[in-house]
Amino acid sequence: MPFIPHTDAEVRAMLAAIGAASIEELFDEIPRELHAENFAAIPEGVPEMALMRLMSERARADGHYLNFIGAGAYEHHIPAAVWQIATRGEFYSAYTPYQAEASQGTLQVLYEFQSMMASLTGLEVCNASLYDGASALAEAVLAAVRAQGGARRVLVPRSVHPFYRDCVRAIVRNQGVEIVELEYSRETGATALEALSSAKGAIAAVVAPQPNFFGVLEPVDEITDWTHAHGALAIGLVNPLALALVKPPGEWGGAGADIAVGEGQPFGAPLSGGGPYFGFMCARQALVRQMPGRIVGRTVDAAGSPAFTLTLQAREQHIRRAKATSNICTNQGLMAIAATIHLALLGPSGLERTAACCRANTAALARRLAAIPGLRRRFSGAAFHEAVLSLPRAVAPVLEALGRERILGGFDLSRHYPELGHALLVCATETKTGDDIARFAAALERLLAGEKSC
Amino acid sequence: MPFIPHTDAEVRAMLAAIGAASIEELFDEIPRELHAENFAAIPEGVPEMALMRLMSERARADGHYLNFIGAGAYEHHIPAAVWQIATRGEFYSAYTPYQAEASQGTLQVLYEFQSMMASLTGLEVCNASLYDGASALAEAVLAAVRAQGGARRVLVPRSVHPFYRDCVRAIVRNQGVEIVELEYSRETGATALEALSSAKGAIAAVVAPQPNFFGVLEPVDEITDWTHAHGALAIGLVNPLALALVKPPGEWGGAGADIAVGEGQPFGAPLSGGGPYFGFMCARQALVRQMPGRIVGRTVDAAGSPAFTLTLQAREQHIRRAKATSNICTNQGLMAIAATIHLALLGPSGLERTAACCRANTAALARRLAAIPGLRRRFSGAAFHEAVLSLPRAVAPVLEALGRERILGGFDLSRHYPELGHALLVCATETKTGDDIARFAAALERLLAGEKSC
Amino acid sequence: MLIFERSVPGRASGAQLPPAPGDAAPLPERLRRQRAPLLPEVSEMDAVRHYTRLSQMTFSIDTHFYPLGSCTMKYTPRAANAAAMAPEFLARHPLAHAETGQGFLGCLFELQEILKDLTGMAAVSLSPMAGAQGEFAGVAMIRAYHRARGDAARTEIIVPDAAHGTNPATATMSGCSMREVRTDRDGRIDLEALRALVGARTAGLMLTNPSTLGVFESGIKEVARIVHDAGGLLYYDGANLNAIIGRVKPRDMGFDVVHLNLHKTFATPHGGGGPGAGPVGVAPRLAPFLPIPLVARAGEGYRWADERDLPQTIGRLSAFMGNAGVLLRAYAYARLLGRSGLRRVADYATLNANYLMAELLRAGLELAYPRRRASHEFIITLKKLRDETGVSALDVAKRLLDKGVHAPTVYFPLLVPECLLIEPTETESKQTLDHFVGALREIAAEARADPQLVKSAPHSTPVRRVDEVRAAREPDLAWRGA
Amino acid sequence: MLIFERSVPGRASGAQLPPAPGDAAPLPERLRRQRAPLLPEVSEMDAVRHYTRLSQMTFSIDTHFYPLGSCTMKYTPRAANAAAMAPEFLARHPLAHAETGQGFLGCLFELQEILKDLTGMAAVSLSPMAGAQGEFAGVAMIRAYHRARGDAARTEIIVPDAAHGTNPATATMSGCSMREVRTDRDGRIDLEALRALVGARTAGLMLTNPSTLGVFESGIKEVARIVHDAGGLLYYDGANLNAIIGRVKPRDMGFDVVHLNLHKTFATPHGGGGPGAGPVGVAPRLAPFLPIPLVARAGEGYRWADERDLPQTIGRLSAFMGNAGVLLRAYAYARLLGRSGLRRVADYATLNANYLMAELLRAGLELAYPRRRASHEFIITLKKLRDETGVSALDVAKRLLDKGVHAPTVYFPLLVPECLLIEPTETESKQTLDHFVGALREIAAEARADPQLVKSAPHSTPVRRVDEVRAAREPDLAWRGA
Numbered sequence A, B: 001m002p003f004i005p006h007t008d009a010e011v012r013a014m015l016a017a018i019g020a021a022s023i024e025e026l027f028d029e030i031p032r033e034l035h036a037e038n039f040a041a042i043p044e045g046v047p048e049m050a051l052m053r054l055m056s057e058r059a060r061a062d063g064h065y066l067n068f069i070g071a072g073a074y075e076h077h078i079p080a081a082v083w084q085i086a087t088r089g090e091f092y093s094a095y096t097p098y099q100a101e102a103s104q105g106t107l108q109v110l111y112e113f114q115s116m117m118a119s120l121t122g123l124e125v126c127n128a129s130l131y132d133g134a135s136a137l138a139e140a141v142l143a144a145v146r147a148q149g150g151a152r153r154v155l156v157p158r159s160v161h162p163f164y165r166d167c168v169r170a171i172v173r174n175q176g177v178e179i180v181e182l183e184y185s186r187e188t189g190a191t192a193l194e195a196l197s198s199a200k201g202a203i204a205a206v207v208a209p210q211p212n213f214f215g216v217l218e219p220v221d222e223i224t225d226w227t228h229a230h231g232a233l234a235i236g237l238v239n240p241l242a243l244a245l246v247k248p249p250g251e252w253g254g255a256g257a258d259i260a261v262g263e264g265q266p267f268g269a270p271l272s273g274g275g276p277y278f279g280f281m282c283a284r285q286a287l288v289r290q291m292p293g294r295i296v297g298r299t300v301d302a303a304g305s306p307a308f309t310l311t312l313q314a315r316e317q318h319i320r321r322a323k324a325t326s327n328i329c330t331n332q333g334l335m336a337i338a339a340t341i342h343l344a345l346l347g348p349s350g351l352e353r354t355a356a357c358c359r360a361n362t363a364a365l366a367r368r369l370a371a372i373p374g375l376r377r378r379f380s381g382a383a384f385h386e387a388v389l390s391l392p393r394a395v396a397p398v399l400e401a402l403g404r405e406r407i408l409g410g411f412d413l414s415r416h417y418p419e420l421g422h423a424l425l426v427c428a429t430e431t432k433t434g435d436d437i438a439r440f441a442a443a444l445e446r447l448l449a450g451e452k453s454c
Numbered sequence C, D: 001m002l003i004f005e006r007s008v009p010g011r012a013s014g015a016q017l018p019p020a021p022g023d024a025a026p027l028p029e030r031l032r033r034q035r036a037p038l039l040p041e042v043s044e045m046d047a048v049r050h051y052t053r054l055s056q057m058t059f060s061i062d063t064h065f066y067p068l069g070s071c072t073m074k075y076t077p078r079a080a081n082a083a084a085m086a087p088e089f090l091a092r093h094p095l096a097h098a099e100t101g102q103g104f105l106g107c108l109f110e111l112q113e114i115l116k117d118l119t120g121m122a123a124v125s126l127s128p129m130a131g132a133q134g135e136f137a138g139v140a141m142i143r144a145y146h147r148a149r150g151d152a153a154r155t156e157i158i159v160p161d162a163a164h165g166t167n168p169a170t171a172t173m174s175g176c177s178m179r180e181v182r183t184d185r186d187g188r189i190d191l192e193a194l195r196a197l198v199g200a201r202t203a204g205l206m207l208t209n210p211s212t213l214g215v216f217e218s219g220i221k222e223v224a225r226i227v228h229d230a231g232g233l234l235y236y237d238g239a240n241l242n243a244i245i246g247r248v249k250p251r252d253m254g255f256d257v258v259h260l261n262l263h264k265t266f267a268t269p270h271g272g273g274g275p276g277a278g279p280v281g282v283a284p285r286l287a288p289f290l291p292i293p294l295v296a297r298a299g300e301g302y303r304w305a306d307e308r309d310l311p312q313t314i315g316r317l318s319a320f321m322g323n324a325g326v327l328l329r330a331y332a333y334a335r336l337l338g339r340s341g342l343r344r345v346a347d348y349a350t351l352n353a354n355y356l357m358a359e360l361l362r363a364g365l366e367l368a369y370p371r372r373r374a375s376h377e378f379i380i381t382l383k384k385l386r387d388e389t390g391v392s393a394l395d396v397a398k399r400l401l402d403k404g405v406h407a408p409t410v411y412f413p414l415l416v417p418e419c420l421l422i423e424p425t426e427t428e429s430k431q432t433l434d435h436f437v438g439a440l441r442e443i444a445a446e447a448r449a450d451p452q453l454v455k456s457a458p459h460s461t462p463v464r465r466v467d468e469v470r471a472a473r474e475p476d477l478a479w480r481g482a
């Protein structure tokens, strides 16, 4: 019996100790009519050998592609050590560290994680992870609304990832929070500052993405200052890798953003079809009691030695129940552990070099693609590591054709930003070489030139 | 600098402590003319990211094949837990456990390994691994010759793996040991008992393979008894997986074989292009002082608790130097660790079922192939999990053609056993399904029928 | 020692540096970062050694018995991890078009089908990223359903007093108010109290069954009738599904929506706190509201389904596909066990809990619900021990660490004083359970003979008892440099 | 507790059982096994927990400083392991025809080229499976060379008194007799003694340089001249190549054949005792005798070369291709470091050793060769400490374990009394070295203040001092049931 250690003799001895005649009898408090027998849609079990073959055949069916899609999930080099350590049984198969003395390893790593993220964002406190970047943004919006106590309107630029905006809406809608979208400049790709001023009524918070979904760097100082001038809280939504190069939220404008959230995936999480990744939330000290989720603190043990523990739990659902800052319980602990190891291996120089490579490679890619007849770069703003290109015809069939050449050519913007026409969002991280870019460009050029009908 | 932690400031401080002006100066006892500068054939270093890409592209170039080759290296299911645990840093990056107190983990696993192998072979003692099966056979021959003190002639059946015979010869030749080969019966594929009796002069030892290279089971009782009757030592060469089904060397004949050796690869070692695998050697207690290599013993610590340590080191090179039982020092420790975990996960029932599956699958494969017009099964003897088939034409081109269909169709015997004509050695382990066998057979049938010229 | 304290300015893991970047226009000065972040500067070996050693300071299923009630700490098959970490799965971009990911999508589709059958529900969405997000999705669907029928007044969620904290917190997250219903001395919902609570404002009721009291709510059909009759819907918190998987379908008990904790019932790793996965299954009337994306059939293959397929969806709960890699692990687990194996989970989880309960009773410990069968877990109360010796449930929990056992859940559910909620799970052997009984027996004896020994426990962990009060009073949440 | 003691009859890891076997003719009764082997019957979790916990009871590079002289315990890059464990490499059958393994063969071929350049040799064979087998191959080639020239009398191998045990043992394995040559008080070979030893029976001389005394044999050219003039060949034991890699080519020193320990110099894992790899490189005159198989160019690709290419080969030393997977790891390592990185290995290994030597001298410890530079390692002698306090080198080694450091090599080389052979390697930081100096200083103080504390060490390891005498007197080498 897979994973069940019991022998027949043991089962008999155990039943005797219980005083039951059979295992069946242990279910006698369950009304008869609830006992189900038909589970026909579930196949019978297979040995590990067969499972591994099945799964590796499925994996191989999904092949190997040269990937130029970013759009919120980025292909980065992950040092081999990261997952060889993170999947060690002690980290992999532990629960949330409720018993501090039995979990100092996990707790210390999470404290180090919080420290790294706080320093990267230039803010004072950080939690031990949220589900992902999109839901973290929703939590930030709710935290800001709670902290403000009155206004329930939050401004969110349209230059924020469309799926993030969907997710925020889905999560905050039932609490009566109103999301107002801000337009972006069709020329620079950054949020139009005029859009801010046209926003009406009391505002709880304003979200500023850095970089935004188009890869463009936003005027975060101006947005933050405007936000504070209007008595609202400024929420930075950041790609944490970009923070190796760009000004951290804690330093935006005169006073700094109040909260920073983002998707942690660029730090050690494989693309893996969309998850698991992790969200993070950092904030000013004053907002710590609005923070959702686990927080690890450093303290001492009975002998006075440094020790770590979950803390400020009075914010959380298991203590505060209906009054908690969030319902989150299980978070993305292992991803935070992997991120910590990843960051320790990269260090400040590795992180900066990686970010610079991403910028340079995407710039090179955009230059090269814009040289293809009929293509042009869409936005003029300074960018991190994505670029929008206008194509002379519909994007989807082009991407499919590239797919047949084992190239993932970017993300089609036409559904979410119809006003941009045939627009393609591309990204070349540090994993891409000059040859990769040349291969992509050549394939695209050939496709656009050759098969006029595609 | 990859893997070098030193900063410039530290290097300066360290040189100052040494009293040297530069690192160069530390090499000043090396004569000038020996300093080499030209290493042009070695490429400059690459980052881990580039290395991983290079290596995975090379790996993918070697593709995925449906494999029916056995011939001394077998494709078996290896539980995922085996290498996830064996590559834990503590096992993976430790040295030979010279300081027992700091290496109880490794030592206990190796003691468990010795225990498992001793029980499987039905012998009393086992060492902690040798390099591989072939060199283990050579060590057994040398141990037997030493133990016998006089005769230096050893009989080795031609039904032993040809590369093993090559290896034994290469290793024992310089010590004046003479290897005499014994013919096999062309009908059964087993060693001809008549061949034994025709052997001349004083004999130190006789090797009995079980199963032999053709997969055929040998008359090991008769060989062992004959050997003992002639005052020689009986060396069993076994596939350890077969021992789940067949009589262990310790029970062969009236007195049992004296030594058992073999290739441990079927226990947890991936095929991996030929290694690392591991050899094992088990023996009667009386021969323990002839045993080459490390041996772990169970003893107690200063507090009387059970503890483990390397023992009987007076046999070994670091103590006995020129009088040691062998020059072996580094062995295949990690492979023995993996094998131990593998065996613990399979247990006696898993091992027996695996062996039975291998036998049944190979039998099914041989039946199916022998049904192809022009093919026939070569030997009549009872077999474990390999079979020899006669083909109607040269084997090598057929194998190449099958390779193009991503099938590895077996091992061509014609070079090593020209007397068998166009003979092919095939194997279907527990990893092969009925569909796999059908696919192989259909491809082979098509090839033989269709392209008369190939 | 913190990794920061191992840091030396200028040190780096050289092999991890990418090649020197090519040209790019310099960033505008005002957008540029001025001070480098406080990240450690260490060698690759420093980092490997530091985190390897930290890992050794952590109890886990792979090293210890971990009978943490409500958390289902069972063996996490290593094969599931290996299968999900196939390089091609790891490399898959979530926005790559579906044709390039049929293997991945196939696994997810089949997992949807398996979960439908296990729960008896009509449709399943895999996207919620943990139990609590599944709960949120469920309550959001309930609200969307009422709203779609024009019944906007239904904003009350009823939960039993014993409910897990996420249930009331979810009610609030979903903009509902929470009403609590009592349980009786046998752990059953007080039906009279329930009848008094329901009404025109009732959106629904959230329930685990077996409950967090470790007993099966045998009056569940009546509970369902009361709520349904009042116009409310029933939400099944699947955190305890391990007790009845393959034996009872939540739909048959009358539930309209269910979430499963794959990181509990399906043995995906807990990872020191996550990631998990909390798929939701629904009865037909809630299907239009499921969170997206779903995986749908498309001819021979599969495709994503989104708001174009489900215009009434409550929306997206994550940027992409939830914790996709966790879903792969759960799929692997389901395939390894199959139909009969999944049913065996409930059998042996229940056997282990009832055996442990019987043996602890024999050892002199006091059960919270002595007249009931244990489900997959049960509660003991140490009130008497505390009154007699001053040794609390927390002290006992800490002392268990010295005996090489992770502590059960303590002080939850809140209504049982000095309680331990004990869940052995099906993957533990009789020997381990017997060892646990022995350990508790020893600790009880120690509490009487030398209470200070227990009150000052643990003694053998890497640190002694941690000062949690100080942690909360003087929060030190991030290292800021030496 | 042994895994056997966790065993319960009838228990099994169910997921590991293959499907029920199909039909096969029953085995003849007399060939059949009658009693099942004594293998443990445990669940998958039992096994995972047992071996995970055992692993934690082991010092290793990933957890501890491990300055084991002559063993080069340096950081083993995790990427090399990941690269070699690509599923396609692991699945490759050694007898699959070369066309199906061009990726694998390409790595091996390039590794041959890299090793040729590093050693200055004309040809390399990768097949020997550890240093000792490389030595055997080398001496066997030397003998084959003399024999091929009709000079069968050359059967003496000269080794220095300080030589590693494998050198004399190899001489015997190769059917030679061993002659020992003295070293002087500065660790140099006594050239007069050498001149007296060589002659018409000299097959060759085996030498490490730097030697196991931790010093460079600066008279190596003269040594080579003496041996060559006598008609012998020179064998280079590459175990200490870490000291001069990328700086000095063994061929330039006059060596005719060399083996490398890839598990030392190329950082492939030691694995608790192996697997290693001991490739051999040779000067042109020995090339015809190399062990097979080699990897050869074939057009654009690669093929195996065997006795059909090298009819004079000494033969095959393993069934297939040595420790092929270890070779892949070494190739990965060589590519990560490259030409400059390999040279840096020698630089920093030497810097670390000389720094540590200087600091230990400052801390009052006594050097065995105070007038010499350290190479990548050096020797201290604790004779004075032992004479004064009764605390031996072994006691100090055990006490170091309590300080979180693996002990250096003790009592080797045999000619230095109470010695510690200390090799820090290039991957350790100044901080670690300083900690080690502090630990030895503390222990020296303890030896004077409280010798019993040191003599009864270790105190903090999973077991106390192990009774090795009893282990050898009453050998218990295998468990035989309870």
Ligand SMILES: Cc1ncc(COP(=O)(O)O)c(C=O)c1O
Residues within 6 Å of the ligand: A328, A329, A330, C070, C071, C130, C131, C132, C133, C164, C166, C167, C208, C212, C237, C239, C240, C261, C276, C278
């Ligand atoms: C009964 C119950 N409900 C809900 C949850 C919440 O699940 P998650 O932690 O996955 O969000 C838990 C988890 O501890 C639980 O035990």
Ligand SMILES: Cc1ncc(COP(=O)(O)O)c(C=O)c1O
Residues within 6 Å of the ligand: B328, B329, B330, D070, D071, D130, D131, D132, D133, D164, D166, D167, D208, D212, D237, D239, D240, D261, D276, D277, D278
């Ligand atoms: C100097 C020296 N030569 C030879 C060897 C033997 O190498 P191996 O253990 O790989 O057989 C060693 C290993 O310890 C050594 O240190």
